[in-house]
Amino acid sequence: MRFAGDKEAADKAVQLGESGDANALNVLGSFLKHCSPNVRRLAASAIGKLAGKADTAQAVRLLQVCLSDPHPQVRQYSVKALSAYGSSAEPALVDLLDMTQNADETDYNRRDAAKALGIIQEALKNVAEAVTKTCQKCGSDVLPDEEARAQKAFQRVYCDHCFDEVFLTRRNWETQVELHKTIQAKDGTVVQSEGERIITEFLARHSVPYRYDNRFRIIKGYAIRPDFYLPESDLYIEYWGMEDNLDYQIGMLEKKKLYQQAGKRLVSFYGHEKADLPRLLLERLGRYMRLSDDEGWSRAEPESGADSIPRRAASQEKGVR
């Protein structure tokens, strides 16, 4: 099979990984020899996603070869993909061990190789001791290799069936979140609502380093996606923009409970507070960090849209949590 461009091959690799198609290995194997490292990386990742579906011996063999790919990121994705195969990845143990000890290897690859070693060895031990675990979602028996996959992705024990279910929910949600991001803040961050824009611009103005909605974090075994995370003060910010929607409310309460149970510091702001956000931000965040209010934030919160900010969706207050 031939694919014209890198982009096409990259898209195809991602799609095959998500297809669950046990026969996708041949095509993915050919992508592993593609001239573009990005395509090779995505193909390795896709093979990891097919763990439990595709032929394990073939998959492990393919990934093992990639451990010596010239591009570090291809090696990294292969390492991660291998750990999804649990005890079946045993043939790669020596290579992984080499990687952890190779001074020429990147730090992140040495670290990820050590992690993968741990997961695979744990699975091998469970196989040897015939340890059977139960799925935390449905209660069915979980094989060591299934466990390895779930541990890798969620740090929980799930059977393959529940693993797919959780993964799908998460992916759909991610897609929805992306679709709702339409408002651009001054620093270029694209956010979902006016409220989030105000928060983003407040943080930027006060030089508070933040991460916006960029990744899932595992809190108490659940994957949640915080609106904002402030690494310097280890603080989370959620803007609950659609409080009057019942489903949203339920999600909000569950999410708040998770933060609480995990002992994470969460500062909440709500849709009805939007008009007063600059003052509330200063007040609530001020409890955790030093914020200067000498730059005229109170003079006038910049009229939204005063600058050349595209405000295509300014009137909508979106949120999909």
Ligand SMILES: [Zn+2]
């Ligand atoms: Zn299950």
